[in-house]
Amino acid sequence: MTTRTAPARRRTGRLAGAAAVVRRRLLVAVPVLVATSVGMFALGAASPVDPAKQYAGAAAFTTSEENLAQIRANWGVDDPLPVQYLRWVGNLLRGDLGWSTSRHEPVTSVLAARAGWTLLLIGVTLAVVLLASLLLGALAAYRRGGLFDRALRAAAYAVESMPVFWIGLAAIAVFALALGWFPAGGLTDVTATGTSWPDVAHHLILPVAVLAVSQAPWFLLFVRDAVAESLRDDHVLAARARGLPGRTVLFGHALRTALLPFLTLVGTHLPELVGGAVLVETVFSLPGLGAVTVEAALGSDFPLLAAITLVTTAVVLAANLAADLAYAAADPRVRLDG
């Protein structure tokens, strides 16, 4: 015992703490995921849509009752509900997400083709929002109650009451139609034969800007309050007393203290970002998961819709957990107690 140095002991203790947090989180996350899947399955079962007729589409009117019965038997939709549920979950766990009834292809291939664009949209937007809100929020906090602070806050509250799809349509009207700076939608030029990155980037500027503006108020106000708070901390006052320039104190001392708790809160805001991305993709006709989700919802495509919802949920939960662990790893003052 005495041979172990203090830092080593602390490290093993932290690792054990992290493992305990993961365990405790899973203890809640797994039941919630199970409950969500049961709830979704129950809703799907209560839905008035006949999956066989829906699969057949317009041909359902001419398909004989025997053929429809055959489809139902093949899919086992007349089995008792618990049997169906267990079969569905068993397939999910084995990586078989099922067959999309609206797109007539495996759900996995739909996700594989579409998820990349949505991740790109969300990732770039998140980077833009973080950079902009850290910079502007810190500047607003530096002169609290000043003209810039008040203008920024008024703008943030105004933007917060605007639906994201409305901002998107307004942006199209101004920047795509009136000024002609950016394309109004799509991912590539209509005349293009393949996907080239400069073309894609040009098409993504407006969607990313719209999603970033709509998400910014929450981040901005949080950074402003946190930096304003830490500007009163002792170490910041000490830095000021030493005569360090304002910029160094603001970004080197005050912002750094405010940064860590902010980064974990980013995780809790991911669900909003996902919802915003669905709407922005619809407005700009981007070929991401959002468009497929709406299509699947309009066609009551249970397998696809359930898979998208469950996979997104699992990803968001995992991202939240990762953010918390990263926070604890970066800040030694944080105790991991669940």
Place this chain on the structure above:
Amino acid sequence: MADLAARRPLLRPLRLRPRRAGAVTAGLVLVVAVAGTLLAPILWPLDQSAVALDQTRLAPSWGHLGGTDDLGRDVAHRAVYGLRVSLLVGAVAALVATVIGGLIGGIAGTLGGRVDRVLMRIVDTIAALPHLLLGIFIVAMLRPSLGAVIASVGLTHWLSTARIVRSELLSLRTRTFVDAAISGGAGRRRVLVRHLLPHVLPRLALATTLMIPHAVWHETALSFLGLGLPPHLASLGNMISDGEGSLLTGAWWASLVPGAVIVVVTLAIAVLAARWRDRLDPRVRAELHL
């Protein structure tokens, strides 16, 4: 009126004496919006299915304040009815969310201990789910309708209310007057109804009010995606969605005017709610003073 409000905490917000122009403006906007939507069927009846194909896509003018859409329908006129539907759906859905959240938060806050820990951890986890996707799923499986939209909003928006009620109850439990009531022989029900509830109700009313804008956004988002109210009904989301085609041909008003109505009304609700919160709890001053 004044002493009635003094005795009943729930009525306290009625004593609002807005000193700032922002709150007065917001109040006026809301009064006009609510009165206008309530009286619209009498003052300005609308035939939901009427079209005027000789007057399509007219720019805003004194005759048509919001212009006309691609079927020649007056945008401002339909926006009034859209607001009527949106506010109705928003208010009912916010009430549903408040009832669910109030019950869950109430149970967690009164029982405390292990029940509280488990319930709140569940709330935290559900808060990490993407609301809009769950809402889309609920609507898609129930088929788009008024009830489905209300269920979709209510079932996904109760979490913040549960948190507010629970933390309020937990802090009230430690106050002296509760100890005094218990040592005076009051039973659990009496403490809850006579001593705790009067403190929680104003907060619950505030939470419901703050929930209305969220419910309206959720409803318009679903309608915009084509998953909300039936398309022939004038709802703000349907109008924004219908106007998208006109917008791409230059007739921006068909989409942007109904959207502007949402922005103005939800902003007014937010400004008033911020002042109301200042009144409820002067120590934590809200930041919103426009």
